[in-house]
Amino acid sequence: MRFKTDLRNIRTFSRLVAALNSLEKIAWVRLDDETARFTVIPDTGSQVWASLSVNLIFDNYSIQSAEPSNTINLELPLGPLQRALRSAAGGNQASLRLTKRDGLPMLSMTIHAMTKDGGGPEPRGGRAASGFSGADPNDPFGDDPDIFQQESLELTLKREREKVITQDIPVRVLHPDTVETIMQPKVREPDVHIQLPPLLQLKAISDRFTKLALTTSSSSRPGGGPERNNPKLELSANMYGSLRLRVAAESLDITSVWNGLDNPELDPGALSMPVEEHPSTRFREEGPDKWATVRVDGKDWSRVLSVGRLDAGRVIACFSDDHALILYVYVPHHDDEASDDVVTYYVSSYSA
Template sequence: MRFKTDLKNIRTFSKLAAALNSLEKIAWIRLDDDTVRFTVIPEVGSQVWASLSADLIFDNYQLQSNEPANTINLELPLAPLQRALRSAINSHNANLRLTKKDGAPMLSMVIHTMTKDSGGPNPAAPHSRSAADDDDNDPFNTPSPFPTEPLELQMRREREKIITQDIPVRVLHPDTVETIMQPKVREPDVHIQLPPLLQLKAISDRFTKLAMTAASTSSSSHNNIVTKDPKLELSANMHGSLRLRLRTDTLDITSVWDGLENPELDPSQLAMPLEEHPSTVFREAGRDKWATVRVDGKDWSRVLSVGRLEGRVIACFSDEHALILYVYVPHSSGGVGEMEDVVTYYVSSFSS
């Protein structure tokens, strides 16, 4: 079994690791000849299924195993990975390889950076001269209105600094991996491109904070220290509108976005005629036909942390059942026709 690669797009990789780490501390990573898959399945909360082209984050990618497509399955802690990637962001070169230390498997990240050292005066530099040393008849020997600056030059030498970060991993047997199944959901009732996630997160966090404050005040007045996690209601229609709502015994506040895009579906990718698709039914029902899910406010905030990847996000609503987020990560500038990879979030809906 062999895995060795150089890192590229380290900043994107670091942002992904941070987003995953906000949901769970452990991830399963599946490497094969062409693809890198990250899976995060917390005991409670939203699940993540990220499928990335190997060339998005890796270069000089070398992989070898006895499994089909040279597949290697690893379980790794996300916090050490995030710390290592943060250290590598400003490096000029970083590589990652699977190795063993004291018999235990490790992902070893070697980071090469350049530092500058300050040296003493340059002995080859000329020394400054005082006015007394000059010939009195020197026509250029006139007082200057500017302060005299020393000509001694400080030598600055670049020195390479090598940092090694070891991330403990566990190699998973293929039989174990077969039990990790992606959730199956029905065809979505509404699909819509979300507004910028950092904007949506700010308002969602505000609603959650208001709900917690109201719940805390209510529980204190009733001598009750148990406070339920606040639930937010997300709704969307097939006419470009998204609604975020908080309803409690004492609050009912709503924020609405209009003018959003409902992307067109590709009929060749559907298991049914487009005119029979649930989203077509919702579109024809008009603006008042909403698909709704209810999410835990704190978990939803962690999900929205993926906004740091700065890709477009398509939300697929299965009414009263689940919300699927498809986060498209561009390979470079994200221009028209730019190649993209996808990170998928599965968010279950709570009952009303």
């Protein structure tokens, strides 16, 4: 089993890992010839399935495995990976390799970085040894050769030196059979699909709403148990380009509405049923007052929205009324547009 690759788009990769890490500490990674799939399934909260094409984040990718269709399944801690990527972001080049250290499998990241002004004492020492810096007896200022040491002008002076950093991330290699048991949740066809406004904007407002719900709940019912600490936001959308965020409590009722969003057209070829029978068609026919609503946990939702830092392109939300919310976050490709790198969030809905 061999896996070795250089990293590219480290910033994007790092942000993705940060977004995943906010939901759960451990991720399952499945690597094969074409795609790298990251799966995060927390005990409570939203599940993430990130499927990235290999050439989005990897370069000079080589994988060799005895498993069918050349796959490697790893369980890796996201915290150390995020730290390693952060240090790699400051470097010039980084590579990732699966190795064994003391009999334990490791994902070893080698980072080549430049440090400023590496030539502190060392070149000077070398120069002094060459006898170049002897004190000039005619120089009136030359009584202390250690202070005013003369050096020749070197245009090719290397002020930067390369350093190599190795970050080891402990991993577990998983058996493919166990991985096959992890299944993407099955969700019925969505009632409403809509393109979300910029996620950071949505997050800013959602976070305020969560705080609002907290202030009102703590003021009206102090110490009401753990349920009180997890305020729920009501999120609705219709097939007429509107998204609505709402918190209703005893002391206030607040609603934010976005209008003029896009409800993407369905691709009939990708559907298992005729477009006319699709639930979204029914929702469209019933007019702008027909909303599909889910209730999400404020804190979990905020973590989900932190994926907005990925400079994501389009984000499509699929609402199954009163049931679930699925977010498809399309990761933009800098080189070629035609890619299907998508991070999928399964956000569960709570009952009222």
